[in-house]
Every structure is written in C-alpha cells, then in structure tokens.
Amino acid sequence: MKKLINFSISFIIFFILLSSCKQELVKENKGERAPLENIQKDPLPSWNETSTKKEIIAYVDVVCDKNHPYFIPVKDRISVFDNDGNLWSEQPAYFQLFFAMDRVKEMAPDHPEWKNKQPFKAVLENDMESLAEQGEEGLIKLVMATHSGNTIKEFDTYVKDWIASAKHPTKNVTYDQLVYQPMLELLQFLRANDFKTYVVSGGGVDFMRAFVTDIYGIPEEQIIGSRIKTEFDYNDGNPRIVRLAALDFIDDKEGKPLNIQKIIGKKPVFSSGNSDGDLQMMQWTASNKYNSFMLYVHHTDSIREWAYDRDSHIGKLDKGLDQAIKDGWTVIDMKKDWKVIYPFEISDSHQDQD
Amino acid sequence: MKKLINFSISFIIFFILLSSCKQELVKENKGERAPLENIQKDPLPSWNETSTKKEIIAYVDVVCDKNHPYFIPVKDRISVFDNDGNLWSEQPAYFQLFFAMDRVKEMAPDHPEWKNKQPFKAVLENDMESLAEQGEEGLIKLVMATHSGNTIKEFDTYVKDWIASAKHPTKNVTYDQLVYQPMLELLQFLRANDFKTYVVSGGGVDFMRAFVTDIYGIPEEQIIGSRIKTEFDYNDGNPRIVRLAALDFIDDKEGKPLNIQKIIGKKPVFSSGNSDGDLQMMQWTASNKYNSFMLYVHHTDSIREWAYDRDSHIGKLDKGLDQAIKDGWTVIDMKKDWKVIYPFEISDSHQDQD
Numbered sequence: 001m002k003k004l005i006n007f008s009i010s011f012i013i014f015f016i017l018l019s020s021c022k023q024e025l026v027k028e029n030k031g032e033r034a035p036l037e038n039i040q041k042d043p044l045p046s047w048n049e050t051s052t053k054k055e056i057i058a059y060v061d062v063v064c065d066k067n068h069p070y071f072i073p074v075k076d077r078i079s080v081f082d083n084d085g086n087l088w089s090e091q092p093a094y095f096q097l098f099f100a101m102d103r104v105k106e107m108a109p110d111h112p113e114w115k116n117k118q119p120f121k122a123v124l125e126n127d128m129e130s131l132a133e134q135g136e137e138g139l140i141k142l143v144m145a146t147h148s149g150n151t152i153k154e155f156d157t158y159v160k161d162w163i164a165s166a167k168h169p170t171k172n173v174t175y176d177q178l179v180y181q182p183m184l185e186l187l188q189f190l191r192a193n194d195f196k197t198y199v200v201s202g203g204g205v206d207f208m209r210a211f212v213t214d215i216y217g218i219p220e221e222q223i224i225g226s227r228i229k230t231e232f233d234y235n236d237g238n239p240r241i242v243r244l245a246a247l248d249f250i251d252d253k254e255g256k257p258l259n260i261q262k263i264i265g266k267k268p269v270f271s272s273g274n275s276d277g278d279l280q281m282m283q284w285t286a287s288n289k290y291n292s293f294m295l296y297v298h299h300t301d302s303i304r305e306w307a308y309d310r311d312s313h314i315g316k317l318d319k320g321l322d323q324a325i326k327d328g329w330t331v332i333d334m335k336k337d338w339k340v341i342y343p344f345e346i347s348d349s350h351q352d353q354d
Numbered sequence: 355m356k357k358l359i360n361f362s363i364s365f366i367i368f369f370i371l372l373s374s375c376k377q378e379l380v381k382e383n384k385g386e387r388a389p390l391e392n393i394q395k396d397p398l399p400s401w402n403e404t405s406t407k408k409e410i411i412a413y414v415d416v417v418c419d420k421n422h423p424y425f426i427p428v429k430d431r432i433s434v435f436d437n438d439g440n441l442w443s444e445q446p447a448y449f450q451l452f453f454a455m456d457r458v459k460e461m462a463p464d465h466p467e468w469k470n471k472q473p474f475k476a477v478l479e480n481d482m483e484s485l486a487e488q489g490e491e492g493l494i495k496l497v498m499a500t501h502s503g504n505t506i507k508e509f510d511t512y513v514k515d516w517i518a519s520a521k522h523p524t525k526n527v528t529y530d531q532l533v534y535q536p537m538l539e540l541l542q543f544l545r546a547n548d549f550k551t552y553v554v555s556g557g558g559v560d561f562m563r564a565f566v567t568d569i570y571g572i573p574e575e576q577i578i579g580s581r582i583k584t585e586f587d588y589n590d591g592n593p594r595i596v597r598l599a600a601l602d603f604i605d606d607k608e609g610k611p612l613n614i615q616k617i618i619g620k621k622p623v624f625s626s627g628n629s630d631g632d633l634q635m636m637q638w639t640a641s642n643k644y645n646s647f648m649l650y651v652h653h654t655d656s657i658r659e660w661a662y663d664r665d666s667h668i669g670k671l672d673k674g675l676d677q678a679i680k681d682g683w684t685v686i687d688m689k690k691d692w693k694v695i696y697p698f699e700i701s702d703s704h705q706d707q708d
Contacts, residue, residue, distance in 0.1 A: 075573055152615060196575075209619045219429055220619030221550075227616060232608040232634055239634075239641050241615050248616075254586040261506060261595050262581060262602075263617055265563045265574030280586055280593075287593050 043189040045339075046182040046346070052337045055330050056186065059293045063269070064193050070291040072269055074194045079270035080260060080281060081187070083201035083208060083225075085315040086274040086297050087216065088179040089168075091306040094314065095175045096207050097139075099162050103146035106158075120145070148228055148245040152206060155243055159210035173344065176215055181346060182338045183297075186272075187216055195270060198222045200260060202252035202277055206243070224259055226251045252277045257284035268292070274299065275315040279323065286327065294329035296320060301335040397543040399693075400536040400700070406691045409684050410540065413647045417623070418547045424645040426623055428548045433624035434614060434635060435541070437555035437562060437579075439669040440628040440651050441570065442533040443522075445660040448668065449529045450561050451493075453516050457500035460512075474499070502582055502599040506560060509597055513564035527698065533569055535700060536692045537651075540626075541570055549624060552576045554614060556606035556631055560597070578613055580605045606631045611638035622646070628653065629669040633677065640681065648683035650674060655689040 047053040063072040084090035104114070104123045114120035119138035122131035131138065147155070163176050171178060187197050197218055199208060205225030213220055227248040230241050251259050257280050260268065271278070271285035274297040282294045298317065299308050310318040324331050332338070340346055401407040417426040438444035458468070458477045468474035473492035476484035485492065501509070517530050525532060541551050551572055553562060559579030567574055581602040584595050605613050611634050614622065625632070625639035628651040636648045652671065653662050664672040678685050686692070694700055 078575075205616070205619070221432075221617065223619065230612050230615065232611050232638070234634070234637060237637075237641075239611070239637050241612065257586050257593070258584050258595065261584065262559070263575065265559070265577065280588070283588060283591075283593050284586070287591075 043192070044182065044185050046185055048337055048339055050333075050337050052330055052332050056189075056293070056295070059270075059291075060189065060193050060195075063291060072290045076266060076269060076290060077190075077193070077195040078198065078264060078266050078268040079190050079195045080198045080200040080256075080268045080272070080285070081183070082273035082275070082278045082281075083199050083203050083212070085299065086180075086272060086278070087183050087187075087199070087212075088175070089171075089305060090315050091308070092170065094203065095168075095178075096203050097142075098166065098169070098175070099159065099207065100142050100146040102162055102166055103158065104142065107146065144228075144245040147204065147207075148243045151240045151242055152230070153240070155206055156210045159207055163211045176211060177344055178342060179215055180297075180338070181340050181343045183272075184216065184343065187218070190270065191217070196222065198224060198260075198264065198268075200251065200256050200281060201225045202250070202255075204228070205251075224251060224263055226255075254280050256281035260284065271295065272297070273320070275317050276320045277315075279320040282320065282323070282329065286329075294324070294327075296324050296329060296331045298331050298333055300333050301338075301341065303335075304341045305334060307335075397546070398536065398539050400539055402691055402693055404687075404691050406684055406686050410543075410647070410649070413624075413645075414543065414547050414549075417645060426644045430620060430623060430644060431544075431547070431549040432552065432618060432620050432622040433544050433549045434552045434554040434610075434622045434626070434639070435537070436627035436629070436632045436635070437553050437557050437566070439653065440534075440626060440632075441537050441541075441553070441566075442529070443525075443659060444669050445662070446524065448557065449522075449532075450557050451496075452520065452523070452529070453513065453561065454496050454500045456516055456520055457512065458496065461500065498582075498599040501558065501561075502597045505594045505596055506584070507594070509560055510564045513561055517565045530565060530569055531698055532696060534651075534692070535694050535697045537626075538570070538697065541572070544624065545571070550576065552578060552614075552618065552622075554578045554605065554610050554635060556580055556604070556609075558582070559605075578605060578617055580609075608634050610635035614638065625649065626651070627674070629671050630674045631669075633674045636674065636677070636683065640683075648678070648681075650678050650683060650685045652685050652687055654687050655692075655695065657689075658695045659688060661689075 043057065044053055062068050062070045063077075065071055081087055084094050088095070101123050104120055108114055108120070108124055111120070114124060119131055119134040119142050122128070122134065123142065134141075150158070163174065166175060167173060168175055168178060190197055197216070199212065199216065199218055199222065201208060201224070203225050205223060205227050208225050209220045209223050212218065212223065229244040229246045229248040231244060233240050233242055249255065249259065253276075256278065260281065267288045268281075268285045269288050269290050269292045271282050271292070272295040273281060282296075285292045286294055296317065298321070299306055299315065301307060308315065309321060310316065321331070323329070334341070397411065398407055416422050416424045417431070419425055435441055438448050442449070455477050458474055462468055462474070462478055465474070468478060473485055473488040473496050476482070476488065477496065488495075504512070517528065520529060521527060522529055522532060544551055551570070553566065553570065553572055553576065555562060555578070557579050559577060559581050562579055563574045563577050566572065566577065583598040583600045583602040585598060587594050587596055603609065603613065607630075610632065614635065621642045622635075622639045623642050623644050623646045625636050625646070626649040627635060636650075639646045640648055650671065652675070653660055653669065655661060662669065663675060664670065675685070677683070688695070
C-alpha cells in the first residue's frame with residue numbers, strides 16, 4: 001500500500017512512455033533454455049552456474065546437515081520473500097494498481113458520478129497525465145474505492161476474475177504469468193528442505209491470497225501483507241467480514257519485521273527481497289542467532305525484464321544495495337544469474353523443440 | 355487483554371475468598387484414571403465414553419474420509435482453540451494477571467516510587483482490596499508497566515523464568531501443569547488427522563508463545579492473541595523489537611474472526627472455546643461451506659476444577675451457551691465428560707500403581 005502511495009508523477013510519465021512503445025519483449029529470449037529433464041538432478045535448473053546459485057545451494061546443504069555446526073532445526077527454518085519485484089514483476093506499475101484501475105472501469109456503471117470526478121475520470125478516460133496530477137491523494141481514493149465496501153468473499157472473487165483475464169500492458173500476458181521461474185524453483189528447493197516459505201509483501205494480503213497460493217505453492221496462512229481495516233457482521237446468522245475504507249497495517253520497511261514477529265513469532269533464517277522496503281526485514285534476518293541468508297534480487301535485465309535500482313520510483317534499491325555489498329549478502333544479477341525469467345519461456349522453448 | 359480489563363471488583367472478592375481457603379483440590383481425584391496403555395488404541399483416553407467424545411471422533415472420521423460427501427481437503431483443516439479456560443484453567447484470575455503481579459514485585463527494587471503509588475502499592479502489599487479499588491484503570495497501568503518497555507527477547511525470558519517457578523495460589527503447582535489433559539489429547543488427535551491446530555486467545559501473544567508451544571505442541575506461528583504495539587530499532591546493527599505501552603489489537607469477541615482472517619486467511623472448520631468471547635469465532639466457523647464442528651467447554655466441575663458460566667466475571671458463558679443449545683453445537687460437560695482434568699492426575703495414578 002505504501003508503495004502504491006509513493007507512486008509518483010515521474011513514474012507515471014515513465015508508465016506512459018512505456019505504454020506508448022508496447023513490445024513483445026518476452027519472445028526475445030527463447031535461446032535461454034532450462035530443459036525439464038535437468039530439473040530432477042538440479043534443484044535450480046533455471047539458474048546459471050554462477051556464484052549466486054552455488055551460495056544458495058551450499059547454504060541449504062550446510063544448515064540442513066545435522067552434523068554441521070550451522071545446523072538449523074526444522075521448526076526454525078523460516079524463509080520470507082517479498083512479492084513485487086521479487087517473486088513477480090512490478091513494472092511499469094505494481095500490478096495491484098492495474099487491478100484498481102480495471103476495477104474502476106468495471107464499477108463505473110454503478111457510479112455515474114465518476115465520469116466527472118477525479119481520479120476516476122482520469123482512469124475512465126485512460127488519461128494517465130490527469131491521473132498523475134491527482135497525486136497521492138487521488139491514488140488513495142482509487143485504492144479505497146476499489147478495495148473496500150465489499151466482503152472478503154466478494155473481493156476474492158473480483159481478484160480471481162481479474163487475474164484470469166487482465167493482460168499486462170506491455171508483456172501482453174496475464175499477470176500471473178509474470179512470476180520468476182528461478183524464484184519458483186528456489187521456493188520449491190527450500191520447501192523440499194523443510195523450510196517454511198512465507199510471502200511478506202507491501203502488497204495487499206487479500207489481493208495476494210486470491211491467487212498466489214496456487215502459483216507459489218504457499219498456503220494462505222503463510223501470506224503476509226498490508227491490510228485495510230475490517231469489521232465482523234453477524235448478518236442474521238450469515239456472518240461476513242466487511243472491508244473498510246481505512247488502512248490497518250502497512251507491511252513495508254519497519255513494518256516487515258514487526259509483522260513477522262506479530263504473525264510468525266520467530267526470526268527468519270532466509271530473507272529475500274529486491275528493494276529498500278525489504279532492508280529492515282533483511283537486517284532482522286541477519287541478526288538471527290542461526291547462520292542466516294540474505295538474498296537481494298537486482299533488476300539488471302533491461303531486455304528480458306526491466307533494469308532499475310537506485311533511482312527507481314518503484315522497487316528502489318539503494319541503501320539495501322550498499323548494505324548488501326558491505327555485509328556480504330548475496331545479490332542476484334538477474335541478467336547473468338537467471339537462464340529464464342518467466343515460466344512461459346520454458347514452455348516456449350519446449351514447444352520449439354517439438 | 356480485554357478480559358484482563360474486565361477484571362472486576364466482585365471477582366477480586368472471589369479471589370480473596372478462594373485464597374483464604376487454600377486447598378489441595380488436585381489430589382482428590384486420583385480415582386479417575388486414564389491408563390497409558392489405552393492411549394495407543396483410543397485417541398481420547400482421558401474422555402469418558404459419552405456422546406461428546408463420540409461426536410468428536412465421528413466428525414473427524416467423516417471429514418477425513420475421501421469417499422464421504424463431508425470430506426475436507428487437508429489444506430482447509432484449520433482448527434482454532436481459545437486458551438484461558440479452554441486449554442488451561444483461568445481461575446481465580448487469568449494466569450497472565452498473576453504474571454503481571456509477580457513482575458511488579460520483581461521490578462519493584464528499580465521502582466522505589468511504587469511503594470506509594472497505586473496500583474503497584476496494593477500489589478506490593480498483597481492488598482487485594484485496594485487493588486480492586488483501582489478498577490480497570492489500575493489494571494491497565496499494571497499490565498502496561500509489566501508488559502512493555504522491554505524487547506521481545508527480554509519479555510520472553512521473563513515469562514519463561516516465571517512459568518518455571520511461580521505457583522498457582524490454590525492448586526499449588528506451576529501454572530503450566532494446569533492444562534487440560536483431555537484437550538491435549540484432542541489437539542494431538544486433530545493433528546494426527548492433518549488438522550492444523552491454532553491457539554486464538556484474548557491472552558497476550560508473546561506471553562503465550564514463551565511457553566505454550568512446548569506444552570501444546572503448537573508452533574509460535576500458530577499462536578494468535580492480543581498484542582501491544584511494537585517498534586523496530588536498528589540499534590547500530592543489533593536490531594531489536596521494542597514493546598510499547600499501548601494496545602495494538604484485542605483478540606476477543608469480534609476480534610477473533612477478524613484476526614483469524616488477517617492471519618490465517620481461511621475460515622476454520624473446527625472451533626473450540628469456553629466463553630462468550632469465543633462466540634463470534636464459533637459463528638464464523640459455523641458459517642463454513644464445509645461441515646464444521648463447534649465445541650464449547652462448560653465448566654461444571656467445582657471439585658476437580660471450577661464451576662461457572664452465565665454469571666461469572668471470567669469466562670462468562672451465557673449467549674454462547676444459548677446459541678450452542680439452539681444450534682446443536684457440542685458442549686463438554688467437564689464433570690461428566692472428562693476422566694481427568696490435568697496431566698499430573700495421570701502421573702499420580704500411575705505412581706499409585708507402582
């Protein structure tokens with residue numbers, strides 16, 4: 001949510017520029033293949049044989065070895081993953097914002113007043129310049145109007161319907177296809193070694209739970225995120241939880257370790273993120289009495305994904321990068337370390353082979 | 355917390371009365387035995403062969419049977435248990451209040467001003483009448499002074515030290531011995547059938563996590579409770595989470611289903627409680643699309659435990675009992691349904707056999 005709120009004018013200009021030069025970038029990297037037959041032997045087949053992959057595997061081997069001094073009991077193998085820009089893409093805007101904009105268009109028939117009311121007018125007219133002019137206040141209005149005033153069940157249905165049909169503005173695939181194949185393998189590798197995998201994201205928890213459970217193999221109770229306030233309504237024997245137009249908790253920056261303590265109650269041993277919003281979670285993980293692993297995704301691939309870090313208005317990675325370098329945390333160089341970015345690149349390459 | 359706040363004058367009088375006639379009630383029921391050799395065959399050996407036990411076993415059998423129309427997939431087998439009065443005793447006061455009072459005495463040397471300042475003066479002088487006169491405001495002061503101003507690590511140590519040594523005022527055993535043996539068996543029976551067992555309590559989450567994990571076999575991340583606010587302090591590279599003197603969330607009444615949704619994100623199929631504070635959690639569970647099970651503990655045993663319900667100032671069971679009767683929820687009659695109350699009754703009876 002906070003990330004959404006930080007959404008700035010220059011970012012919107014960036015968005016407009018990108019939208020105006022739509023490309024099918026995803027088709028350009030078919031050459032990078034991760035043949036399925038290797039998955040059996042290699043737990044991270046979509047990762048190149050660089051030091052990053054070796055460090056991850058060496059860490060897991062060591063902490064799961066009962067005879068090693070760095071052994072970690074199963075109950076303490078807590079791993080936490082940021083979502084936007086870490087498990088799936090986040091450009092040219094957080095996908096949850098596209099959902100909010102699409103919801104405005106869907107809800108518009110019941111809100112004739114939106115035709116002449118900002119920020120809704122701008123969304124309905126696809127006028128990104130005017131939307132940018134509404135600033136943070138306009139964005140909060142947008143999120144509150146589209147994310148509240150419904151029950152958790154209704155909201156869940158809206159998100160499920162959206163994810164099944166809406167397409168990313170430049171990649172032109174459904175958003176759920178824009179998850180990172182190498183990270184899916186990492187999640188699976190950790191679980192195979194009895195790590196509990198959690199999502200700890202600034203994104204809305206009910207938004208994520210509506211569909212990422214299936215994609216990441218992570219149950220609802222291991223998805224942590226930002227929340228709006230809710231209220232319980234007995235509703236004459238048909239109880240429901242209603243979503244209110246007020247923020248309850250921002251799961252970003254200091255909020256991440258605080259929420260981890262509130263909800264998990266244990267310090268993670270493995271933490272993965274891509275921005276300064278994940279730094280406190282990394283610091284908290286780094287202070288574990290067990291040998292812990294801090295992993296930053298560095299967006300370095302302007303061709304297959306996007307390249308951005310210190311000056312980005314989304315997923316800014318500046319202080320985090322400094323501390324990662326200073327403290328020797330592992331930094332994924334997306335361009336060099338990953339054979340493929342998205343799962344469909346594997347299917348594409350296999351279809352080519354047929 | 356809210357329960358603590360509701361702590362009333364008449365309750366304190368009750369407390370004084372009880373304290374003045376200390377008895378070793380726990381020794382009176384050795385005759386009720388649950389021989390260990392039966393545990394293998396019978397999942398609930400400390401339960402008498404009444405309809406309550408039969409209903410529980412029949413439910414679990416049915417919902418775990420793949421060929422039955424009421425089958426529930428493993429991922430949705432979420433069970434939630436209130437703590438005070440449901441998994442362990444709560445009389446003559448919530449055990450967390452005894453902890454707060456003992457902490458005041460322990461902290462007193464660093465707070466000479468407490469000698470003349472209420473409610474601390476009353477606690478230090480064991481003057482329960484004056485403590486009662488401080489009312490809710492005094493109790494909040496007591497809880498805030500003893501539960502905040504420390505790190506989660508320090509607080510964890512205080513609770514662990516306390517539970518290892520402090521004794522219940524009338525039962526004269528450490529508080530961790532006052533858990534209900536039949537409920538420990540029920541938790542184990544559910545887990546053996548792939549239910550995830552959660553504690554969802556009005557008690558403080560960090561208080562519970564400090565010791566109930568071992569006793570109930572429930573990991574920290576499955577313990578949900580009331581919380582005070584916290585803040586993250588980077589502390590020059592030794593990050594810590596500091597507990598602040600302000601309430602964050604009251605996990606009672608409507609708070610229970612709200613917190614279940616926030617943290618678990620799924621509706622439970624099995625809910626167990628003992629008071630009106632659990633009613634909304636029961637109603638929420640009863641509205642599950644799956645066949646669900648609502649279980650109330652009714653405190654009917656004035657000899658082995660305590661007998662109280664509609665008029666009690668702790669664990670009041672009034673509206674809940676009405677709805678349980680109306681809707682056919684299962685109500686445990688502690689006196690009739692349980693062979694033993696506490697685990698040490700089994701050990702005692704076995705020692706007798708030696």
